[in-house]
Amino acid sequence: MHWHIGKWFFPRRFSTRSWLGAALGVSLLAASATASAQGPTPDYASWEFTPFYGYMGGGSFEDTTTGLDRDLDEDNSFGLIVDAAADEWRHYEFMYVKQGTSIEGTTPMDLDVEYLQIGGTVSYQDAQTVIPYFGMTIGAARLSPSGAGMSDETRFALSAGGGFKVPLSKHFAVRFDARAFLTLLDTKGNIFCASDSSGGTCAIRAKSxxxxxxxxxxxVTYGF
Incomplete structure (x- = not known):
């Protein structure tokens, strides 16, 4: 059994529902503390929930047999962003993202990529109709291959990006987010390994x- 960075907090069998439950649970604790400190109800949303649909690209590995690059296919992604207001222009942020993709090669390999991130955003204070923001997060990435017996990989990851929100009403807004996710790997070790009675094999290794x-x-953001 191999232990990886973050596995103490995100076990291999941690389901998608568990990831979301953990994020929302932490969010509720943060909101309770924020509400207690603020006292009177503010004139801005204390909570914002943003389900989103996106497009994700990038990512490359190396074939252990040929030494050739094996890139990830660009594909759709989806997830949920939960914001807890520190004040009108600063938010604590919890983000879950999932992409179902495949690793290119002679024998393609299906791969699920998931991110669970915690951080915050800062918005431009004087904006009204279009509100730009910048944000950073830290957390974990989980890479789950579809091959029989292959092990998942959970590693430390962070993100940075920005975007803008366009308020539609008191409670609703449209949000556009552009972001880069950086996951730390070990270049000396193979990943996505499988073992059986004949021994262990690793089809992929980290390129960098x-x-x-x-x-x-x-x-679409709902705030209250």
């Missing part, structure tokens, strides 16, 4: 000490 993906996403 990092794994970079980028995403553009559009979502």
């Amino acid at each position: 000490d990092s794994f970079l993906q980028y995403q553009a996403a559009l979502g």
Whole structure:
């Protein structure tokens, strides 16, 4: 059994529902603390929930047999962003993202990529109709191959990006988010390994000490 960075917090069998439940649970605790400190109800949303749909690209590995690059296919992604207001222009942020893709090669390999991130955003204070923002997060990435017996990989990851929100009413807004995700890998070790009675095999290894993906996403925000 191999232990990886982040596995103490995100076990291999941690389901998507568990990831979302953990994020929302932490969000509720943060909101309770924020509400207690603020006292009277503010004239801005204390909470914002943004389900989104996006497009994610980037990411490359190396074939252990041929030494050739094996890139990830660009594909759709989806997820949820939960914001808890520190004040009108600063928010604590919890983000879950999932992409179902495949690793290119002679024998393609299906791969699920998931990110669970915690951080914050800062918005431009004087904006009214279009509100730009910048944000950073840290957390974990989980890479789950579809091959029989292959192990998942959970690694430390972070993100940085920005976007803008367009308020539609008191409670609703449209949000566009562009973001890069950086996952730290070990270049000395193989990943996505399978073992059986005949021994262990590893089809992929890290191409470098990092794994970079980028995403553009559009979502609808509900605030209260």
